[in-house]
Amino acid sequence: xxxxxxxxxxxxxxxxxxxxxxxxxxxxxxxxxxxxxxxxxxxxxxxxxxxxxxxxxxxxxxxxxxxxxxxxxxxxxxxxxxxxxxxxxxxxxxxxxxxxxxxxxxxxxx
Amino acid sequence: xxxxxxxxxxxxxxxxxxxxxxxxxxxxxxxxxxxxxxxxxxxxxxxxxxxxxxxxxxxxxxxxxxxxxxxxxxxxxxxxxxxxxxxxxxxxxxxxxxxxxxxxxxxxxxxxxxxx
Numbered sequence: 736x737x738x739x740x741x742x743x744x745x746x747x748x749x750x751x752x753x754x755x756x757x758x759x760x761x762x763x764x765x766x767x768x769x770x771x772x773x774x775x776x777x778x779x780x781x782x783x784x785x786x787x788x789x790x791x792x793x794x795x796x797x798x799x800x801x802x803x804x805x806x807x808x809x810x811x812x813x814x815x816x817x818x819x820x821x822x823x824x825x826x827x828x829x830x831x832x833x834x835x836x837x838x839x840x841x842x843x844x845x
Numbered sequence: 846x847x848x849x850x851x852x853x854x855x856x857x858x859x860x861x862x863x864x865x866x867x868x869x870x871x872x873x874x875x876x877x878x879x880x881x882x883x884x885x886x887x888x889x890x891x892x893x894x895x896x897x898x899x900x901x902x903x904x905x906x907x908x909x910x911x912x913x914x915x916x917x918x919x920x921x922x923x924x925x926x927x928x929x930x931x932x933x934x935x936x937x938x939x940x941x942x943x944x945x946x947x948x949x950x951x952x953x954x955x956x957x958x959x960x961x
Contacts, residue, residue, distance in 0.1 A: 744885070769949070778935065778952040779888065824887055831876075831895055832903055833950065837887040 741825050741836025748815050749844050756839045758825035759807040767828040768801060768808045771835075774821045782823075783810070815843045846871050851936050851953040858926045858960045866921040866956050868936030875941040877919040878903075878950065879911060881932040888935065894919055895941065926960045933957050 741758045748754050758768075769784035785792045785799045785808065792799050796815075801808040812819055820843045825836045849870045858864055868877065878893040890903030894913040908930060910922045919938075923930060937950040 741887070771950075778954055779950075780952070781949040784949075831901065832878075832890050832893060834890070834904065835888040837885060 739825055739827055739834055739836040741839060743839060745840045747842045750815060752815055754812045754815055754841055756810045756823055757807060758836050760827050765827040769826045770810050771824045772821045817843050817845050819843050849936060849938055849951050849953040851956050853956060855957045860927060860960060862926050863924050866934055868919045868953055869917055870938040874938035876939045878937045879921045880935045882935060883932050928960045931960045
């Protein structure tokens with residue numbers, strides 16, 4: 736019950752289009768869901784997170800939605816730009832740990 | 846502030862050799878973590894610590910040991926390196942506002958380890 740499934744593994748969009756990445760989990764005790772962005776050759780950095788007492792959170796062009804009943808959460812990026820190209824990881828808490836999905840490589844074509 | 850630093854940045858080992866990776870943070874964080882990152886596998890937690898003098902196993906602890914003798918340092922040891930341990934290793938740290946990893950993890954720059 737600790738795994739996080741993340742889809743798709745790769746995503747290619749045209750600049751200006753939207754991108755959506757989805758994660759599913761099975762541990763009903765999880766209540767914290769962060770998203771990290773990792774640019775090529777760089778370290779992962781937190782871009783947004785959500786706790787289970789809210790269903791949606793937005794920060795400029797990025798938003799995260801959470802459906803705790805269905806046990807899935809999604810990252811939405813609108814008006815994509817070339818600098819959004821990176822690998823994105825979803826995560827969830829499990830005790831004192833975070834477990835991460837396998838990552839999505841997003842490519843934004845100019 | 847330097848944030849989270851890791852040494853070394855790169856290392857090549859032969860099978861059976863040992864080494865220690867050092868992680869240091871200057872943010873007075875309680876929680877520290879060691880992850881490995883393999884292609885297509887995301888970030889997998891090796892070991893973590895919730896405070897000075899404590900350590901705990903993560904998802905993939907076999908073949909690794911850790912120590913947290915000082916709050917600012919978290920050491921990852923490989924006693925007898927194997928080719929399967931070829932990976933990029935990331936250290937991270939975070940505040941703790943009570944139990945659980947509910948706060949941003951700040952990652953180090955990574956260590957690229959190759960075991961021949």
